[in-house]
Amino acid sequence: MEKKFNEIYSKGRNLYTHAFIDGRVYGEKLITENGINYREWNPFKSKYCAGLTNGLKENIFFKGATVLYLGSAEGTTVSHVSDIVGEEGNIFCVDLSEIAMQKLVKLSEKRENILPILSDAGIVDNYKEYLEDGVDALFQDVSQKDQTEIFLKNAVFLKKNCLGALSLKTLSISQSEKKEKILENEKKKLESVFEILQIVNLEPFETGHYLILVKKR
Numbered sequence: 001m002e003k004k005f006n007e008i009y010s011k012g013r014n015l016y017t018h019a020f021i022d023g024r025v026y027g028e029k030l031i032t033e034n035g036i037n038y039r040e041w042n043p044f045k046s047k048y049c050a051g052l053t054n055g056l057k058e059n060i061f062f063k064g065a066t067v068l069y070l071g072s073a074e075g076t077t078v079s080h081v082s083d084i085v086g087e088e089g090n091i092f093c094v095d096l097s098e099i100a101m102q103k104l105v106k107l108s109e110k111r112e113n114i115l116p117i118l119s120d121a122g123i124v125d126n127y128k129e130y131l132e133d134g135v136d137a138l139f140q141d142v143s144q145k146d147q148t149e150i151f152l153k154n155a156v157f158l159k160k161n162c163l164g165a166l167s168l169k170t171l172s173i174s175q176s177e178k179k180e181k182i183l184e185n186e187k188k189k190l191e192s193v194f195e196i197l198q199i200v201n202l203e204p205f206e207t208g209h210y211l212i213l214v215k216k217r
């Protein structure tokens with residue numbers, strides 16, 4: 001097992017996180033090496049992992065970080081972020097699906113660094129009281145037409161010079177326009193608040209998706 005980034009390991013093409021709590025979360029493979037338990041991270045089930053597999057140059061998450069994660073669903077990717085930030089970190093997880101939230105709440109009973117918030121991520125007033133101290137990392141994976149505007153609204157919580165990543169689903173923005181053109185438009189909006197550090201195409205794991213790595217100005 002080799003260290004790829006802080007708290008992320010690789011073996012061959014596969015990525016792993018060190019299991020902060022023992023046991024599977026979504027049927028992933030577990031391996032033990034030198035007495036340490038690792039959970040395999042599936043790039044077909046996690047856009048952040050797809051980004052890392054396709055060459056994302058920085059990991060926005062780190063041990064002890066406070067994270068705002070928009071579009072957590074039932075916690076597939078969140079469970080790996082939970083491994084990375086560890087017991088001193090916190091992940092505020094926003095999702096508007098009650099069904100997904102029920103599963104996430106169950107996961108948060110075992111993994112206490114997961115803090116579920118049932119809300120539309122476009123209505124930041126619903127949860128701003130929890131985020132007054134700001135966050136060290138911002139991640140978003142919501143398939144909405146106004147996904148960039150949602151990310152920009154939540155940028156107020158990200159501390160200056162900290163990193164964020166937006167998983168952009170171009171098909172949610174337009175079915176008729178070319179994905180490259182959509183990307184150019186969304187990039188311009190992001191540049192009002194962020195420096196764009198890298199754009200990673202998520203194929204073959206996800207069609208028409210990009211992971212945009214940003215730094216808050």
Ligand SMILES: C[S@@+](CC[C@H](N)C(=O)[O-])C[C@H]1O[C@@H](n2cnc3c(N)ncnc32)[C@H](O)[C@@H]1O
Nearest residue numbers: 046071072073076077095096097120121141142
């Ligand atoms: C593709 S899934 C997220 C998968 C998850 N990020 C993972 O990797 O495990 C998208 C999620 O975004 C949520 N969502 C869509 N629009 C939203 C919004 N405006 N606010 C909050 N959550 C939203 C959906 O309920 C869904 O659970």
